[in-house]
Amino acid sequence: MNLKPTLAALALAALSPLAQADPVQVRSWAASCAACHGTDGRAQPGMVSLAGADKDGMVKTMLDFKSGRRPATIMHQLSKGYSDEQIVAIAGYFAAQKK
Secondary structure, three states: OOOHHHHHHHHHHHHOHHHHOOHHHHHHHHHOOHHHHOHHHOOOOOOOOOOOOOHHHHHHHHHHHHHOOOOOOOHHHHHOOOOHHHHHHHHHHHHOOOO
């Protein structure tokens, strides 16, 4: 498996202005995840909780959904609605939440 494109995307995202996005804007982006993953990422039993999860792992998973490397019922569609930089910011938001 070649991780170079993913690592390059992560490096570019970290340097981008969106990596330092307005916290209110990032929380607004993350709110769209609440229907499945719960408010602030604390999901109901049977769903994946995002609160306190590993940021890098979430970014990789979302980029895999976005590229089609990871199959999904809906996440592959939702992930395409975000730039890589927005995905990094959203993952950071959820990683900072208490489990």
